[in-house]
Amino acid sequence: MAVKEYIRERFFPHMWCPGCxxxxxLNGLVRAVEELAxxxxxxxxxxxxxxSSRISGYVDFHSLHTVHGxxxxxxxxxxxxxxxxxxxxxxxxxxxxxxxxxHFIHAARRNINITALVMNNRTYGxxxxxxxxxxxxxxxxxxxxxxxxxxxxxxVELARAAGASFVARTTVYHVNQLSELIKKAIxxxxxxxxEIFSQCPTYFGRKNKQGxxxxxxxxxxxxxxxxxxxxxxxxPALMERGIFVEKELPEYCKAYDEVIARARKA
Amino acid sequence: MSKKKLKDHLINRDWCKGxxxxxxxxxxxxxxxxxxxxxxxxxxxxxxxxxxxxKMCPDLAIEVITEDAHxxxx
Amino acid sequence: MATTxxxxxxxxxSLAAMYAGLDFFAGYPITPSTEIAETLSxxxxxxxxxxxQMEDEIASMCAIIGASLTGSKVMTATSGPGFSxxxxxxxxxxxxxxPCVIANVQRGGPSTGNPTHVSQGxxxxxxxxxxGDHSIVTLTASNHQDVFNMTVEAFxxxxxxxxxxxxxxxxxxxxxxxKLVIPEPGEIELVERLRTxxxxxxxxxxxxxxxxxxxxxxxxxxxxxxxVTGLYHxxxxxxxxxxxxxxxxxxxxxxxxxxxxxxIAHHVPYYLDDARTMLISYGSSxxxxxxxxxxxxxxxxxxxxxxxxxxxxxxxxxxxxxARDKEYVGVxxxxxxxxxxxxxxxxxxxxxxxxxxxxxxxxxxxxxxxQTLRVIAGQGV
Ligand code: SF4
Ligand code: SF4
Ligand code: SF4
Numbered sequence: 220m221a222v223k224e225y226i227r228e229r230f231f232p233h234m235w236c237p238g239c240x241x242x243x244x245l246n247g248l249v250r251a252v253e254e255l256a257x258x259x260x261x262x263x264x265x266x267x268x269x270x271s272s273r274i275s276g277y278v279d280f281h282s283l284h285t286v287h288g289x290x291x292x293x294x295x296x297x298x299x300x301x302x303x304x305x306x307x308x309x310x311x312x313x314x315x316x317x318x319x320x321x322h323f324i325h326a327a328r329r330n331i332n333i334t335a336l337v338m339n340n341r342t343y344g345x346x347x348x349x350x351x352x353x354x355x356x357x358x359x360x361x362x363x364x365x366x367x368x369x370x371x372x373x374x375v376e377l378a379r380a381a382g383a384s385f386v387a388r389t390t391v392y393h394v395n396q397l398s399e400l401i402k403k404a405i406x407x408x409x410x411x412x413x414e415i416f417s418q419c420p421t422y423f424g425r426k427n428k429q430g431x432x433x434x435x436x437x438x439x440x441x442x443x444x445x446x447x448x449x450x451x452x453x454x455p456a457l458m459e460r461g462i463f464v465e466k467e468l469p470e471y472c473k474a475y476d477e478v479i480a481r482a483r484k485a
Numbered sequence: 486m487s488k489k490k491l492k493d494h495l496i497n498r499d500w501c502k503g504x505x506x507x508x509x510x511x512x513x514x515x516x517x518x519x520x521x522x523x524x525x526x527x528x529x530x531x532x533x534x535x536x537x538x539x540k541m542c543p544d545l546a547i548e549v550i551t552e553d554a555h556x557x558x559x
Numbered sequence: 560m561a562t563t564x565x566x567x568x569x570x571x572x573s574l575a576a577m578y579a580g581l582d583f584f585a586g587y588p589i590t591p592s593t594e595i596a597e598t599l600s601x602x603x604x605x606x607x608x609x610x611x612q613m614e615d616e617i618a619s620m621c622a623i624i625g626a627s628l629t630g631s632k633v634m635t636a637t638s639g640p641g642f643s644x645x646x647x648x649x650x651x652x653x654x655x656x657x658p659c660v661i662a663n664v665q666r667g668g669p670s671t672g673n674p675t676h677v678s679q680g681x682x683x684x685x686x687x688x689x690x691g692d693h694s695i696v697t698l699t700a701s702n703h704q705d706v707f708n709m710t711v712e713a714f715x716x717x718x719x720x721x722x723x724x725x726x727x728x729x730x731x732x733x734x735x736x737x738k739l740v741i742p743e744p745g746e747i748e749l750v751e752r753l754r755t756x757x758x759x760x761x762x763x764x765x766x767x768x769x770x771x772x773x774x775x776x777x778x779x780x781x782x783x784x785x786x787v788t789g790l791y792h793x794x795x796x797x798x799x800x801x802x803x804x805x806x807x808x809x810x811x812x813x814x815x816x817x818x819x820x821x822x823i824a825h826h827v828p829y830y831l832d833d834a835r836t837m838l839i840s841y842g843s844s845x846x847x848x849x850x851x852x853x854x855x856x857x858x859x860x861x862x863x864x865x866x867x868x869x870x871x872x873x874x875x876x877x878x879x880x881x882a883r884d885k886e887y888v889g890v891x892x893x894x895x896x897x898x899x900x901x902x903x904x905x906x907x908x909x910x911x912x913x914x915x916x917x918x919x920x921x922x923x924x925x926x927x928x929x930q931t932l933r934v935i936a937g938q939g940v
Contacts, residue, residue, distance in 0.1 A: 222545070230797070231500050232544060238504030242543025250540065263779055265625065276786055276797065281779040283628065284788040284798075285621065286651055292618035296625025296633075297779060299609050300583050304629070304780050325614040394540040432543075433509040475609070482604035 222249040225259065227279050234273055238432025240417030241271050243391035244309065244338050247415075249278065251401035263306045265294040267319060270344040270419070271311035280307075288318030291326040294333050302332070302472035305405060312339040312353035316372050320352070327381035330409045331471035335383075336401065337374055337412060340419040348422025359426040375463050378412040385411035386464035390439035391418065393460060403462070409470050416443070416458075489551035491532040498523045500546040507538035507547055562741045568732040569594035571703040571739045572636070572662055575710035577602050578741065580749055582631035583609045585622035587641060590674035591730040592664035595636035616641035620648040620661070627657045628787065630752070630778035632714055636662040639672060639681055642688070649723055650689030651789045653812060656721035656766070656774060658752060660713045663725060664733040665842075667920045676920030677730040679842055682897040685725045686871050692809055694816035697725040697871035698825065701845040703739040706732060708747070709825065709868055715750040716823055720815055721774055727870060729893070731843035731922050752776055755783065766808075767794035772815050816872055824874035827866040830856055831881060834863030836932075838915070839878065839902055840891035841867045843922055848891045850925045851932070873901040882906040887935060891915045893923055 226249055235242050252262065262280035266272035268287035275282040281304075285293045290308045298306045315323050315337045326333060342360060343349040350360035355371035378386045385407040387400045397415065404411035418424060418435035429435050444450045446461035494516075503522030513531040516524050516538060524547065526532070532549075539549045566574070573595050576584075584603060586596040596612065603610040609626070613619040616637050623633035637645065642663045652659050665681045667673030672680075681688075685697040696716050700706040706728065713724040755775035757763040759782035768774050777783040786796040791808055793799045830852055831837065840848040845866040852864045865881050867874065882888050882902075888911060890899040896914045903909035915931040917923040933939060 226545065232502065232546075235543065237502035237543075238506060239543055242545070243506075243541060246540060246542065246545055249545075259784060260782055261780060276788075279784055281628075281784050282786045283625065283779075284786065284790070285624075286647055286789055289617060289621045289648065292613065292621035293625035295611070295613070295618070296583065296585060296622035296627075297629055298625075299611055299622075300626035300631045301629040301780050321614055322618055325618070391541075394537070398540075432504050432506055436506065436510070436541075475604075479604045479607050482601070483607075485605075 240391040247397035267314040269311035271338040291322040313351040324381040327383040342423040374414040384409035390416035392439035495548040573598035575707040579714035583626035585619040616644040620645040634660040652723040658717040679893040764794040820872040825868035829864040831863035887911040
């Protein structure tokens with residue numbers, strides 16, 4: 220498998236639980252970079268803390284495993300300092316949108332050319348299944364024995380409103396769409412966000428009686444629909460998948476080059 | 486492009502965690518979990534080389550080896 | 560020809576950073592350090608280099624670490640509240656051994672305290688602000704020429720030892736204006752990062768120290784792809800919890816700084832050869848302390864001043880040696896007694912070490928110091 224060239228085989232088998240969706244994201248990510256044939260020396264992966272963040276250790280890129288929630292801030296330093304590098308930032312939902320929420324909206328606002336992958340399993344897996352800002356109302360978690368009352372963010376709408384110029388959503392069930400969207404996000408010149416529903420069978424699945432990994436994948440299949448599908452009209456509760464935002468806006472590092480030009484003229 | 490034919494399923498038994506995703510997602514019921522809870526191809530003749538199992542395995546443990554009409558391995 | 564200018568301390572710090580080869584600055588506005596960001600927002604783009612105003616101080620600290628890994632010389636600047644926010648990632652830079660410079664222009668605290676008034680209340684925070692066992696380098700200065708020199712030295716130390724270096728200035732030094740002579744290029748030696756000579760395709764161990772303790776780096780974007788983490792890690796940079804590896808890592812992180820203590824113990828002795836009384840001070844307090852020493856010298860008193868520019872690692876040997884034949888030692892600082900604790904631990908007779916301080920947000924004056932000296936000498940107030 221050519222994708223093996225993009226992983227650090229000596230660290231496998233990886234640390235994720237059997238059936239964890241994060242492994243499918245890893246699978247989709249390496250297929251995407253393999254198909255784009257990106258030079259590994261120009262690939263940087265920056266992650267924070269959580270089960271999802273461990274993805275950075277398994278890929279054979281320059282890898283920066285940082286602190287909880289701040290991956291995008293580190294990534295901004297990498298990218299602005301050396302704009303020719305491709306910078307990919309996989310984050311969990313808590314990492315990206317709770318502790319890291321401020322960095323998320325500001326990276327989007329700057330439209331810096333970074334690819335953010337939000338691996339949304341609606342829980343904090345690493346610490347044992349507490350509720351996250353993506354759990355939504357009525358969910359059981361180890362810190363919500365009586366069910367959650369907190370509303371969830373809509374990651375797509377948040378990214379759009381904050382100024383991301385590429386915003387997409389898919390699930391780990393939809394593996395072809397997964398790698399296609401990651402490819403598009405990497406190629407896109409601006410801040411791109413791909414929200415990826417991923418399953419945590421160990422905590423979210425068990426606490427919420429969703430069954431095992433296979434059952435949870437089937438829920439992703441049944442509860443989502445391609446953007447623009449008629450099925451959504453019949454069942455508004457379906458979650459749409461696909462590309463929500465794709466537009467050309469000035470990219471931050473390129474805009475900075477103009478600052479340099481103005482400074483030198485002054 | 487000529488149609489790809491299955492040659493082999495390479496299943497890395499050290500990496501497979503027996504989650505059963507490949508078994509459930511294979512459209513042709515090619516795969517099963519064996520007595521050690523590892524994936525194996527029990528009906529390789531039914532395989533249509535769609536690679537669904539390869540792409541969905543969270544442990545990157547399956548590789549679907551195909552060959553084209555001229556017997557060239559891919 | 561060296562250039563002479565009349566500038567604020569914050570500008571002196573910025574100009575020194577440019578002199579040292581600063582490539583990347585990330586920061587967030589905060590009094591009384593903002594002039595550093597303002598100056599660099601003009602200077603860096605002129606030089607084709609990078610300036611970014613981040614969403615907060617947390618992000619600023621993170622961004623400079625990311626930039627440093629691509630091979631850039633990096634810096635951020637802040638004051639107390641922002642310095643508090645930076646602590647987690649400052650610890651990351653310690654753990655992952657990332658060269659970077661953090662200027663903290665101190666103001667009154669705790670909390671919002673007083674943004675526009677002076678304090679030296681962050682001395683121990685600079686030492687122990689981030690969690691976990693570690694060593695750190697902290698430099699300071701009392702005048703603009705030294706602000707310049709210590710800032711250049713901060714970059715040199717950061718690049719030599721692969722460590723964050725804190726520049727602990729204060730509001731008075733940051734905001735006052737005085738003469739600065741900018742040295743010619745080459746006049747002060749600059750240290751460039753040690754980069755690995757390991758060729759492509761050959762195993763490069765990013766966290767395997769050489770015999771001299773230094774770790775050659777490889778820039779992100781180069782031919783060696785390795786892992787950087789804040790977890791305990793092995794020589795590859797991969798997480799480990801093996802006891803002997805963790806033990807080796809912690810010893811390495813602490814000792815690489817502690818062993819350097821004598822080599823980087825920057826200080827200025829004033830009138831100490833025959834002194835019977837020694838003042839120890841640093842930053843803007845040292846200006847008042849020096850003024851007192853000169854006044855009392857004119858009256859024939861045998862008093863001297865040890866101005867410390869390296870606060871951490873604390874120059875234990877230096878202080879012990881200077882204190883040995885003194886009748887007593889007065890530590891002049893604008894806090895409730897922070898550096899004095901290290902002085903007491905260093906000297907043979909800690910009961911002869913006295914605190915001379917002021918904490919109302921005003922510069923400690925020569926009058927304040929003389930008054931306390933009279934009390935110490937038993938001459939009444
Ligand atoms: S705890 Fe959940 S998210 Fe973490 S590895 Fe296990 S299944 Fe995956
Ligand atoms: S999907 Fe992968 S890990 Fe799961 S049973 Fe199949 S081969 Fe094993
Ligand atoms: S390639 Fe397709 S048909 Fe063949 S085993 Fe895999 S999933 Fe089943």
